[in-house]
Amino acid sequence: MRMPTILSFVLLLALGYVAIVVFIYFYQSRLLYLPGMPGQDIVATPELIGLPYEDLRIETSDGVMLSGWFVPHPQPRATRAIFPTGSNHWSSFIACGSTC
Numbered sequence: 001m002r003m004p005t006i007l008s009f010v011l012l013l014a015l016g017y018v019a020i021v022v023f024i025y026f027y028q029s030r031l032l033y034l035p036g037m038p039g040q041d042i043v044a045t046p047e048l049i050g051l052p053y054e055d056l057r058i059e060t061s062d063g064v065m066l067s068g069w070f071v072p073h074p075q076p077r078a079t080r081a082i083f084p085t086g087s088n089h090w091s092s093f094i095a096c097g098s099t100c
Contacts (some may be wrong), residue, residue, distance in 0.1 A: 053071045
């Protein structure tokens with residue numbers, strides 16, 4: 001191969017890489033959180049595994065609605081907040097139990 005051909009090939013690869021990085025940067029919120037995906041529905045509650053719970057809805061100061069469950073313990077020693085990540089609703093972990 002001649003030097004200009006190699007240089008053109010490397011330049012083309014670099015431009016392609018930059019294009020992919022720019023695309024991911026501008027569309028990252030759509031790539032990380034997919035609200036329209038199946039699996040967003042609540043498929044189970046703590047009641048399914050015998051735990052009493054209260055359904056919670058909290059509106060933040062910027063208007064975002066957060067939802068969750070309060071599961072009391074008969075002998076509480078601490079308070080724990082669990083923040084699951086990903087696009088599936090975390091109730092799916094209750095439904096599958098230890099098989100997930």
